[in-house]
Amino acid sequence: MTMRIGCVLFDGFETLDMFGPVELFGMHEAAFEMRLVAEAPGPVRSAQGWQAVAEAGFDDLAQYDILLVPGGAGTRREVDNPALLGWLKAQAEAARFITSVCTGSALLARAGLLDGKRATSNKRAFDWVTQTGPRVDWVYHARWVEDGRFWTSSGVSAGMDMTLALIAHLLGRPAAENAADWAEYTWHRDADHDPFATRDRA
């Protein structure tokens, strides 16, 4: 059965947060059907300046099986956007997995979805992100964190490692190994190994 992935875009989303995972999910097109979703359909500008086309708006009634929420400079604004937070909350009620990359976890936190749950984020933005969710059990040393349906990753390229773990979880380890191999990507398989976690803090 094909799983539908809702890939959430907003102005100032971080390029690789979104399109690293899209590349890897895309290796298994029979299993995953991806759609870019934003508040309104049409071009959405990334933090790097180029534009991706959102195929659907938040008024679309589709229910996604997996949500993919990127970070990026735009999250600083989107944490106060009720349209985005409301859509995330509504989708999360029935979604099988809610995933985020980098500061995307701030959006999940502000939507109240991570309360009482373990989660992580980018190490260079960690202090800001943790303030967006005072009732979240933030994990500093982690490449990514799995807590039930909620999978959150550390910064940018960590999203690819989390995605491969999710592919392994859903389709089996060989499917994830094959995606990594095709992309000639050295998969960091250990969720707890985080070489970037010691830079800014003691």
Place this chain on the structure above:
Amino acid sequence: MTMRIGCVLFDGFETLDMFGPVELFGMHEAAFEMRLVAEAPGPVRSAQGWQAVAEAGFDDLAQYDILLVPGGAGTRREVDNPALLGWLKAQAEAARFITSVCTGSALLARAGLLDGKRATSNKRAFDWVTQTGPRVDWVYHARWVEDGRFWTSSGVSAGMDMTLALIAHLLGRPAAENAADWAEYTWHRDADHDPFATRDRA
């Protein structure tokens, strides 16, 4: 001085080939100005199904300092597209660096730009790619290959390692280290180390 990067899109381009490098160049926005370019401006569909917006067409007269040419399933068609090959040849006359990721090197090869030069490509498509350039000195074991102005990388995520090496070449090693660190990306710094080169051949 800002360097202009022409990021070449065509139907069926590989997502991460393009947007891994875009992410990393984007960490130094004072140094690099990126523009997505295609045969015609407007939405261009990736091999993974979503669309990026090309800001300029090949009839735009801008000269780019750096060309970034991705691979993807679409290269099988584009090797016979005189509009694309002609644009690459014209741009390459004055560009400081001509870079490709994955099967993007087949496009450079068919444009005649790699004749007599060392180059590499994706290991799973190597036999096809080498046929597109019989006068190219193809290097099988390489994460990426530098030959003067022509930098070609192996598959997909190898483009990020090549990009970091180019950033180091242009802006100094700390600038590349900083981009990798911000993206929480473990940079594979050795161009000759290719763990994916031994899978399909003896």
